[in-house]
Amino acid sequence: MRRGHMVSRVGVFCLSALVSIATGCVEQKARSPADGVTQVHLPDVRTPIPLGADAQQEHRAVMLQHLETVQAIVAALADEDYRLAQGLTESHLGFFMHRYAMARQEPADFPPAYHDLAMAHHAAAEKLTDVMPTKDLKQILPEFNNVLKACVACHLEYRLRHS
Ligand code: HEC
Known part of the structure; x- marks a missing residue:
């Protein structure tokens, strides 16, 4: 019982760490001027x-x-x-x-x-x-x-x- 509780706490910790790493990556990507998505629109040769x-x-x-x-x-x-x-x-x-x-x-x-x-x-x-x-x-x-x-x-x- 106690052990199960520990495991799930560790699980929650790992999960939240993963989420913050993931969102950190996303934020960094959106801010970076070298981001591929931004570059697609430049230069506009239409x-x-x-x-x-x-x-x-x-x-x-x-x-x-x-x-x-x-x-x-x-x-x-x-x-x-x-x-x-x-x-x-x-x-x-x-x-x-x-x-x-x-x-x-x-x-x-x-x-x-x-x-x-x-x-x-x-x-x-x-x-x-x-x-x-x-x-x-x-x-x-x-x-x-x-x-x-x-x-x-x-x-x-x-x-x-x-x-
Ligand atoms: C012969 C040229 C041509 C064809 C074919 C064409 N479009 Fe366009 N479309 C344009 C141009 C030019 C613009 C304006 C783009 C701009 O000024 O950034 C435009 C803009 C748009 C927009 C943005 C409208 C807005 O809110 O400003 C949409 C949505 C769109 N087209 C959908 C389509 C779809 C779906 C098709 C095919 C079924 C299509 N177009 C075919 C020339 C074309």
């Missing part, structure tokens, strides 16, 4: 797109919708609702969305290479739309990955704000 305040607001709204759409598509896939997943992909990420977004923006504001990345993204979304009826994740996930790769490709190249 090409800035100078948009007016309204166009910037509009662009941001489209982007936030994109992220919400991706979440809703994943939710539909988790529910095995492939028809919903297909509808969301087609109407929110496909060429229809592109025409809608372009009608509300000034295409001349965007460099041709940006437009190409946008078109590649919509083309990937159309392919994803096409494989949804297979209900086969082995076919759906690679196309979904290509859509997300197209998001990432553009984010690596362009930014809006000058900062």
